[in-house]
Amino acid sequence: LLPLTVRMIRLILPAIWFFGMAGVLTGILYALQRFTFPALSSAVYNLGIIVAAPLLAGRFGVTSLVVGILLGSLAQFAMMAWDLRHWLRTVGHAMRFQFDWHHPALRKIVVLYIPIAGIELVSSFQVGLDRRLASGSGERSIAWMQNATTLQQLPLGLISVAIALAALPRLSQHFANRNEAAYRATLGRGLRTVLLLIAPAAVGLYLLGEPITRLIFEHGLFLPTDTAQVVSALHIYLVGMLFAAIDFPLNYAFYARNNTLGPALVGVLSVGVYVVVAFALLDSLGYHGLIWADSAKQASHALVMLLLLTWRVGRLNARTLTSGLAILAAAVGMAASLYVVRLFLQPQLPPNLLGDLLNLAISGSVGVLVYAFLLQQLGVRELQDVVRMVVARLR
Incomplete structure (x- = not known):
């Protein structure tokens, strides 16, 4: 394994530069109030991995994941560099680097x-x-965990990271103006929107995780037994994903107050939680115990951050709680509809690529429609906000 690891590290090194420059460009674009491309950057990066892994797995094996990281980071950087260059041309400026120490x-x-x-x-x-413990729990444990992580990181990047970054400039402005009421309102709206969008993603990944995994990864040496292991890992990761989704806006809420020490200290605490849970569950649950430990880390970080922020700026308004409960109820209804549709539909579909595509298209469409209908009936106003935003983007 050592020669393979060294080769993969050498291959992934350029991605570090792309990541760093993408971070700089993200800050510049958000300062210019240009949100679209930075909001999509995490999704583009994860998409690079998802596309490269199945296409190149037959030729490069596990190295295809590293190639996916490299291509995803390059696409992320190139996309935002193009957007900045386009804006500079629009206002009649040219890109120029200058060092002022x-x-x-x-x-x-x-x-x-x-x-x-x-x-x-x-x-x-x-x-x-995590990797060291996983390598001792089975030959393919790391690959299963990485594949499951990739699936849950796509909605996190597309939804939670994007919304948190979009809210950051307004949160910073409200803090600078000492307007705590507007600060709380903006944070509450961001959290509600994250919950609104991440809930159906979690339900879909949980109930449709098998055809999704089969469609993306089950090629070449990736067997049905691997699909079963990835799906079981994904189910546990989804617990942590829900907490991670609200954790991103909470982190950026601290950053907007020029406070990076608080999230860092909470991060150390959450890593401690991971270590305790990992060693407690590893012997009995194997690599699943490590995934539960990761979910415990995400949960502890999000809950402590929420408590600290509530102590610092006061409680969020009651609408955040009522909307959260309504979203939970709608998600349960969506899960029930997906389960029923899948129960009747799956035996009728062929066990091949076309069957998986039809399963995802029909089940997913029914689930989304039921979820939207229930949200409307429960009076969740964030649904109209999201619809208006999407319509405005499409015009």
Whole structure:
């Protein structure tokens, strides 16, 4: 495994530069109030992995995942570089790099970055420990966990990260103006929108995870037994995904207040939770115990962040709670409809690619329609907000 690991590290190194430059471009574009391409960047990155893995798996094996990371990071960077260049041309400017080591903002950036760098080191330790423990729990455990992680990261990037980043400029503005009421309202609206969109994604991945996994990954050496393992891992990861979805806006809410130390300290605590749960469950549950540990980490981080933010800025309005309960009820209704449709539909469909596509198209459409109908009946106003936003983007 060591030569393969070294080769994969060498191949992935350029992605580090692409990631770094994409982060810089994200900050610039958000400062210019250009949200579309940065909001899509995480989804484009994950899409690179999802596309490259099945297409290249037969030729490169597990290295296809690394190629996917490289292609995804490149696409992410190229997309935002194009958007910035387009804006500069529109206003009659050209892109120019200039180094000013004495700029007053530089020291502030360094101070704010120190806690983030610290938690990145701690997170790297946790990821390394996770991989080491997983490698001892089965030959293909790491691959199963990575595939399941890729599936749940796509909605996280497309929904939670995108909404959190879009809310960041307004949160920063409200904090600078000392308008805590507007700050709470913006954060509450962001959390409600995240819950509105992540709930059907979680339901869909849980009930349709098998055909989705089969469609994307079951090619070449990836067998039906691998699909079963990825789906079982995905079901556990989805617990943590729900907490991670609300955790992103909470993190950025702290960043908007120029507070990077709080999230970093909570991150250290959550890694401690992971270590305790991982060693407690590894012997009895194998690599599933590591996934439960990861979900426990996500849950502890999100809950502590929510408590700290409530203590710092006050409670969010009651609408956040009522909308959250309504969204939960609609998601349960969607799950019931998906289960019934799948129960009657699956025996009628051929066990091949066409069958999986029809299953996803029909079941997914019914589920989304039922979810939207229930949201409307329950009076969840965020549904109209999302519809208006989508219509405005399409015009």
